[in-house]
Amino acid sequence: MPFTLATWNINSIRLRAALVARLLREEAPDVLCLQECKSPVDKMPLDVFRAQGYTHCVARGQKCYNGVAILSRLPLEDCGDRDFADLGHARHVAARLENGVTIHNFYVPAGGDIPDRAQNEKFGQKLDYLTAMRDHFHAERPKRSILVGDLNIAPREDDVWNHKQLLKVVSHTPVEVAQLAETQGAGGWVDVTRKDIPEGNLYSWWSYRSPDWDAADKGRRLDHVWASPDIANAAHSSRILRAVRGWDQPSDHAPVFASFDL
Template sequence: MSFTLATWNINSVRLREPIVLKLMEEHAPDVLCLQECKSPVDKIPMDGFRALGYEHMVASGQKGYNGVAILSKIPMEEAGMQDFASLGHARHVAGRLENGVTVHNVYAPAGGDVADREVNEKFGQKLDFFAEMRDYFNANRPEKSILVGDLNIAPGEDDVWDHKKLLKVVSHTPVEVELFEDVRNSGGWHDVTRGDITEGKLYSWWSYRAKDWDTADKGRRLDHIWASDDIKNTHHSSRVLRDVRGWEKPSDHAPVFATFDL
């Protein structure tokens, strides 16, 4: 079975329903994982999604903040939710597809503006979130699994527009990158996107603050797709749909795609 999966921080699924529908119509991933839905689950606009074949959803939501949802054309059942760092936030949901693949959808905390947990509680929460995610996958080694989402960390030098300038900027600090790699190694996760696109700068997020994000191109790769070790050789055709960042009333993130042959 071959299927295509996409992950996208949508920054309000109700506000940006038109571009979610546009992505579904034009690119038609079999599974679409959304983060920062900013909606209770019962308010997610499923009617339009179902009309395009996305009849299955597992989600964790809350009013106005956070929120993760997996929309699927493939039959799927809920496979759990984790509250890493006990924040009480809707930041993780898992779904199990009928082909036996478990998809984890994660929206990691951004971490605020100051990379110091002593003066910035949000940064401490982010570090604790990743530490607990590491411990969880150490204890629950994933099999036939995919982890996706806005992890809010750009790990590599080619995942940011300027490595040296961003070393003290939240999302690319050494302490975050180390924890990011700890989580990836704890589950034996394989970086699908970089497995397919091995060289060159690669971004999935461009700030709203830039007057011309495309020309300035000061991006970061914050959105990720990972595969468990037992299916690491099944993926191909990874891509970031950069042009989506320029659609009308866009998210500041672009969707990331990958295809799996299982």
């Protein structure tokens, strides 16, 4: 069953419901994973997406913060969620397609502004969250699984606009990059985006603070698509829809796509 999957930090599913509908209409992924929905599930505008043919949804939400949702044209089975690091946040949900592929949708904590857990509780929470992910995937090695989401870390030097300048900036510090690598390695996860696009600068996020984000191009690749080793070779056609960052009232993230022949 070939299918296309996309992941997108939408930065408020209610505020940007029309943008989600536009993406579904114009790009028609079979599955769309959203993060930072900022809404309880019962307040999410799911009728808007059902009208586009996305009649299946598995989601977890909370008022004003966090929240993850998986929209699909294909039937989904809710596989639950985990409160990694016991933060009490809606940051993970999992669903299974009829072909047996499990999709994990994550919104990893951003980590605040200071990359020091002694000075910044949020940075410590981020590292603890990644540690809990690592330990879980070490104990339960994923099979026929895809992990997507805003992982809030740009791991490679060419995943940021300036490696040296960002070494002390949260999202690209060595401690975060190392922690993400441990998490990825624990599950044997394959970075599908970089498997398909192995060379060159690649970004999925551009700050709202930049008056001309496109020209400045000070981006970071914070959004990821991973696959378990048993299905990674079935992935192809990865792409980042940079143009979506330029839509009216956009999220500061762009959607990341990958297709799977399974």
